[in-house]
Amino acid sequence: MLAVLGATLALTSCSAVGWELQNYAFYGSVPTADGRRLKPLKASEMTLRLDGIDSTLVSEADFELDTVRVKGERYWVATKVVTDSVKRPVIDSVWLERYELRTVRSFHQNADGSQVRQAFDRRVVKTETRDLAGRVVRRSLMHPAAPYSRTGIDLVLGALRWGPGVKGALPVVSRDGRDMAWLEYEVVGQTSEAKPAIGGLTFGNVWIVKTRLDGKEARMWIDDVDHAVIRRSETRPDGTRLVIAMGAAVPKVSLFAVEPIQRDRAPSLGEAPLGGRVLGGGKTLGSSSPSSAATGP
Numbered sequence: 001m002l003a004v005l006g007a008t009l010a011l012t013s014c015s016a017v018g019w020e021l022q023n024y025a026f027y028g029s030v031p032t033a034d035g036r037r038l039k040p041l042k043a044s045e046m047t048l049r050l051d052g053i054d055s056t057l058v059s060e061a062d063f064e065l066d067t068v069r070v071k072g073e074r075y076w077v078a079t080k081v082v083t084d085s086v087k088r089p090v091i092d093s094v095w096l097e098r099y100e101l102r103t104v105r106s107f108h109q110n111a112d113g114s115q116v117r118q119a120f121d122r123r124v125v126k127t128e129t130r131d132l133a134g135r136v137v138r139r140s141l142m143h144p145a146a147p148y149s150r151t152g153i154d155l156v157l158g159a160l161r162w163g164p165g166v167k168g169a170l171p172v173v174s175r176d177g178r179d180m181a182w183l184e185y186e187v188v189g190q191t192s193e194a195k196p197a198i199g200g201l202t203f204g205n206v207w208i209v210k211t212r213l214d215g216k217e218a219r220m221w222i223d224d225v226d227h228a229v230i231r232r233s234e235t236r237p238d239g240t241r242l243v244i245a246m247g248a249a250v251p252k253v254s255l256f257a258v259e260p261i262q263r264d265r266a267p268s269l270g271e272a273p274l275g276g277r278v279l280g281g282g283k284t285l286g287s288s289s290p291s292s293a294a295t296g297p
Contacts, residue, residue, distance in 0.1 A: 021261060030242040031168050033101040033159040037227035038076060041065045041225075044247040045080065051240045059083075063246070065155070067098065074098040078152050084111040094152035101156045106149035116175055122146040127177030143180040147173035152227040153183065158222055162187060172213070184212045193221070193230075206230070 004151070007277040027144060042065075047058040061082035067074050079093040095104040108116045119126040125147060126140045148156055150172050159168075167186035189208035194201045205224040210217065218234040231245045 009254050023150075024225075031160055031170055033039060033156045034161070035076060035097065035101045035159060037159045038065065038101075039226065040067065043229075044159060046247060048243045048245070049236075050243060058242070075104060076101070080151075086111075088112075092151045096147070096152060098156065102146065103149040103152065103158055106151045107217060108151065118177060120147070120149070125173050125177045135149070137212050139177055141177055143171065143173060145171040145180065146153075146170040147180045148177065149173065152221075154232070157185065157209070157211075157220065158226075158228040162209070162222060162224060164190070168212040172272070180213050181214055186210050188219075191221075193223075 018050045041063070043063050045063045047059040047060075049056045049058050059082050061080050063078070063080045065076065065078045068077055076096040077093065078096070079091070081092075082090050084090060087277045089109070090111050091109040092105070094106045096102065097104060103120045104119075105120070114132055115130045117128045121148050123142050123144070124140060124141065127138070141200060148170055153170065153172055160166075161192045166189060167184070169182040169184045171180050172183050174181070186209065187207055189211045191206050192203045193202055193206045194203050204226075207224060209220045209222055211220060212218075216234065218232055220229050221231040222228070223230050228246065231243065233241055233243045235241050258290075
């Protein structure tokens with residue numbers, strides 16, 4: 001009896017890393033994303049529907065990626081905003097660890113105003129959903145491996161090391177936090193594509209990567225220099241293709257110097273300190289912590 005109990009305790013005390021390595025080994029190599037490969041970016045993202053030679057613009061989103069410092073630690077923060085047909089915003093944002101790009105927090109707001117927040121602690125994902133009536137549902141689930149958020153997974157893929165025949169998988173969690181699935185990937189080709197540069201065009205190496213998630217296949221084109229997914233394509237059930245392409249980077253605008261906020265006048269909840277942005281609940285990128293700033297874009 002004691003031997004059985006001891007074996008049970010030993011099994012339950014196995015590290016999460018051990019379990020994750022077993023799952024990774026089943027699908028291929030252990031992914032090694034490198035956050036140092038990312039660069040701050042402000043760009044537009046276009047979604048096109050292709051039907052033969054015809055193309056239709058489905059949506060255009062504003063995308064931003066930058067780092068913020070919180071209590072001496074730096075995090076990557078990515079935000080994408082797209083408006084629906086009646087100009088209501090749909091918002092996705094995600095906080096990633098600076099170097100390993102593990103998901104810290106994610107946030108999604110539908111056009112109707114309903115929201116989903118997720119907090120990640122290795123294999124445990126805590127999810128909070130809030131409907132239009134203000135009702136909140138919270139759940140906390142442990143998954144077979146430490147998952148990534150689906151929001152921002154392109155950033156993680158772009159920061160992996162690529163080469164001929166490279167393949168593997170990343171665990172990702174559903175938006176409601178209930179299910180974990182493996183995003184399988186494999187390099188299936190290599191090409192060279194032109195991109196704008198000062199004085200003309202340059203040609204860079206691009207990896208063509210096949211992915212499979214939830215039974216659906218897609219293709220990604222990953223720039224080997226900028227370490228970014230520049231385009232992805234998936235076939236729809238009706239035979240048309242959706243192509244999501246990242247536009248050219250928008251240069252940052254330099255603002256004139258402004259008078260700093262007086263120390264005896266703290267900003268109200270509806271204000272952002274100079275140089276900051278208002279986030280959900282009045283939080284700002286410059287003053288939030290991972291436990292609070294990721295709860296709203």
